[in-house]
Amino acid sequence: KAGVTQTPRYLIKTRGQQVTLSCSPISGHRSVSWYQQTPGQGLQFLFEYFSETQRNKGNFPGRFSGRQFSNSRSEMNVSTLELGDSALYLCASSWGELASYNEQFFGPGTRLTVL
């Protein structure tokens, strides 16, 4: 079974631009969660999508948004990029929603650099 895939793996953008990251979960998984990993702030939960609905949201500004499609693939969008948005963005999928205590499987991440 293929694992969680994220595209692109690396991305360079400039301040003020917007970016869209993509995550394809493991086949059959219906929950997708997004995390931001930075040296300064560590790993922080962004949001979770389950069956095309946002179930949970972390403490991030509205510039960070996401969506999930009917095939469970998810996209995350960051608008008006700031230097501090430079990070490794991790996606994780699980069979059921996180609130049901389902194990998460992580993707390799997308490394975003904002110049």
Place this chain on the structure above:
Amino acid sequence: AQTVTQSQPEMSVQEAETVTLSCTYDTSESNYYLFWYKQPPSRQMILVIRQEAYKQQNATENRFSVNFQKAAKSFSLKISDSQLGDTAMYFCAFMNVAGKSTFGDGTTLTVKP
């Protein structure tokens, strides 16, 4: 809000020896889940072990075991018979029943031959 603290930024251990990674957390909730994740260098994060707060019995997965002290809000990870492949960053994580996660800052573990 929950907080998770890993007080050891870096640790090292000799191959075949035992090492314990510390984690404490703060929460006012009574039901929650705790996890240890492993992130090897340039590789994907994987789940090592998990514990449901209502279970008193400590979780065990092969060479990995936890010491869960609910009253003390402590959740340490013990790695027995350390192997070179255990070299990684280890994250302690708290998840509330709604599914929201909080991670510690991580402990970088180096296993020396």
